[in-house]
Amino acid sequence: MLNKKRILIVHYSQSGQLTEVVHGFSQPLVDHPDFEVTFEAIKPIQEFPFPWPFLRFFDTFPECVYLDPPAIQESKLTGDENFDLIIVAYQVWFLSPSLPITAFLQSAVASQLLKGKPVITLIACRNMWLMAQEEMKIMLLNLDAKLIGNVALVDAAGNAGSFLATPLWVLSGNKGPRLGGIIPKAGVAPEVIAASSRFGERIIDRMSSDKCLDSSVLINLGAVDVNEKLISSEKAAKRSFRIWGMLLRSLGPRGSLLRKPVLFLYILFLVSFIVIVIPLSMLFKLLISPLTRNKIAKQKEYYGGPSGP
Numbered sequence: 001m002l003n004k005k006r007i008l009i010v011h012y013s014q015s016g017q018l019t020e021v022v023h024g025f026s027q028p029l030v031d032h033p034d035f036e037v038t039f040e041a042i043k044p045i046q047e048f049p050f051p052w053p054f055l056r057f058f059d060t061f062p063e064c065v066y067l068d069p070p071a072i073q074e075s076k077l078t079g080d081e082n083f084d085l086i087i088v089a090y091q092v093w094f095l096s097p098s099l100p101i102t103a104f105l106q107s108a109v110a111s112q113l114l115k116g117k118p119v120i121t122l123i124a125c126r127n128m129w130l131m132a133q134e135e136m137k138i139m140l141l142n143l144d145a146k147l148i149g150n151v152a153l154v155d156a157a158g159n160a161g162s163f164l165a166t167p168l169w170v171l172s173g174n175k176g177p178r179l180g181g182i183i184p185k186a187g188v189a190p191e192v193i194a195a196s197s198r199f200g201e202r203i204i205d206r207m208s209s210d211k212c213l214d215s216s217v218l219i220n221l222g223a224v225d226v227n228e229k230l231i232s233s234e235k236a237a238k239r240s241f242r243i244w245g246m247l248l249r250s251l252g253p254r255g256s257l258l259r260k261p262v263l264f265l266y267i268l269f270l271v272s273f274i275v276i277v278i279p280l281s282m283l284f285k286l287l288i289s290p291l292t293r294n295k296i297a298k299q300k301e302y303y304g305g306p307s308g309p
């Protein structure tokens with residue numbers, strides 16, 4: 001092949017987990033002589049801490065939810081480069097794409113690079129990514145980019161297990177397990193990360209032949225699994241993030257003293273919401289599930305797109 005296929009992978013990671021996922025995914029592409037892969041690691045000017053101090057962690061949610069971009073270091077790319085495919089790898093922060101990736105997508109370079117280009121999103125998070133991907137879809141649409149695939153890798157511990165395991169990991173820097181395994185190990189399973197090379201292989205197959213690179217590119221590879229039980233919880237949590245986030249942002253920027261008392265109130269609200277409202281709403285949804293089966297099947301199909309189960 002005379003002209004190599006050029007692929008850009010944009011990524012950011014605090015613990016290194018998403019970097020491992022990016023490497024697992026892209027290894028076949030990197031090894032292939034007909035492909036040229038460019039990695040663009042996003043670097044905030046003021047790094048976000050890892051592990052996160054408790055209050056700083058919660059104090060970040062208003063900016064995440066309102067997609068307020070932090071300053072990031074200048075890209076080594078000019079924007080004039082021409083990529084055949086762009087992969088945007090991101091983790092979820094408070095049901096939104098993480099702030100460094102949000103900042104990149106709002107940069108002038110991104111608007112040049114992504115315009116009219118096919119994009120695959122690659123997520124590694126606890127397990128709540130549906131609302132973040134909705135934000136991502138809007139940002140890509142605004143950039144005139146075409147979302148053709150999505151891969152979402154989630155924590156091995158499952159919904160209940162990761163509920164404490166993941167926050168404890170990002171607040172302590174230690175994945176666990178804890179309490180003799182009562183709180184399982186946090187993070188995406190290593191074998192799931194290793195198996196993500198199948199996505200890179202599929203991309204090679206599609207781009208090397210004259211098959212077209214469209215939204216069928218990653219189907220039938222188990223790219224995403226939509227947990228239907230989380231759809232309504234994510235929607236309700238996002239609504240509450242927006243209300244509290246608006247209030248907190250009106251009090252000052254991240255870190256401002258005025259935000260602290262309201263932040264404490266918010267944390268109390270969040271704990272009661274998680275302990276009381278979410279289980280009750282899940283129970284209610286279970287009781288009425290025979291009536292909502294079709295609606296939920298449609299929602300599952302929608303959120304699973306474009307790569308399907």
Ligand SMILES: Cc1cc2nc3c(=O)[nH]c(=O)nc-3n(C[C@H](O)[C@H](O)[C@H](O)COP(=O)(O)O)c2cc1C
Nearest residue numbers: 013014015017018091092093094095125126127128
């Ligand atoms: C501030 C913050 C908020 C997070 N919010 C979510 C979330 O809403 N949903 C989710 O599934 N995971 C959430 N996570 C977990 C991350 O998506 C991710 O799994 C973890 O931070 C490891 O990513 P890394 O590659 O940057 O180390 C959050 C993590 C952080 C630090």
